[in-house]
Amino acid sequence: MSTSDESQTGSLFKQLRDIQYALDRSAIVATTNASGRIISTNQKFCSISGYSASELLGQDHRIINSGHHPKEFFRDLWATIAGGQVWTGEIQNRAKGGHLYWVDTTIVPFLNSRGRPYQYVAIRFDITARKQAERRLREQGTLAKLGEMAAVVAHEVKNPLAGIRGALQVIGGRMPHDAPELAVIDGIRARIDALNQMVQDLLLFARPTPPTMMATSLVQLFEGTASMLSHDPLWADVEIVLPSDGPTLRVDAAQLQVVLSNLLLNAAQAIGGHGRIEVTVESDPDWCEIRVSDDGPGLDPEIRDRLFEPFVTTKHRGSGLGLATAKRVVEMHHGTLTVDSSETGGAVLVIRLPTH
DSSP states (O other), X not given: OOHHHXXXXXXXXXXXXXXXXXXXXXXXXXXXXXXXXXXXXXHHHHHHHOOOHHHHTTOOGGGGBOSOSOHHHHHHHXXXXXXXXOEEEEEEEEOTTSOEEEEEEEEEEEEOTTSOEEEEEEEEEEOHHHHHHXXXXXXXHHHHHHHHHHHHHIIIIIHXXXXXXXXXXXXXXXXXXXXXXXXXXXXXXXXXXXXXXXXXXXXXXXXOXXXXXXXXXXHHHHHHHHHHHTTSXXXXXXXXXXXXXXXXXXXXXHHHHHHHHHHHHHHHHHTTTEEEEEEEEEEOSSEEEEEEEEXXXXXXXXXXXXXXXXXXXXXXXXXXXXXXXXXXXXXXXXXXXXXXXXXXXXXXXXXXXXXX
């Protein structure tokens, strides 16, 4: 090789090193083999995910799966890159510490002489701040309108409802216990209670109060919530399995009970009032994870993506604010509420709360 060739080669290597240096400081980079196992990563991937390189190497990207995206999302991703095409999109991931982050992702397949991928390079950019800003803008617009509506509703609807219900109770109390009109009165009272609950959901969502943190036994909270809901006829044919032990956390017990009630009621409605709901809890020194699983048909991908938006519901009961309110309450506790898929079908709602 001539001196000129050596100089050109050295210059090319330097350019490649410079590009690598710039890429490592601006992007999250990982290389996987044909089966998706990580074979190399850069420091920025380790920093944002919280995993060391030794923890990431040999794993696939399910190690950072947040559960936000449905299985169809990743099937489409793999179909694209396995076919030799570049895939681009936005993905929500979960770091080792439990927090969520968003990345703008490009996955490039490298093809062998037969046109088949032998490895993939994923280049990602952290867009968490942008996604949070977009969400805040959406929420601020919604909450401003809801706040105005909530004040009107509280004054014009909630108080008169209490008076009407009280009058019906007095009238019913004066009737013989076998009077046929009692069934009509009970039906009216049930509708008033449903409307009152809708108003309460609206007020709680639009104007939440800061949580008052106190040491609370999760097991007692689970048992109290389940006992409270057991009087609803919807639960007559529902088997609910609660954990026998769990940690004590500093939470607002009343607010967290609202969250659990919403999750359990949502699960009961998902299985049509017939089936099994299981609550499990796991904790480590940093996080406590509560999972509410049902054995229903699961979630349609379109509903799944909008599950925590206000007024989104497929149920015949409820205001469409239950899960949106639950998410707000959990986030006020510095936690997260997400949806996952069960291996045996159904849906899993996952609460993650800090343990300190």
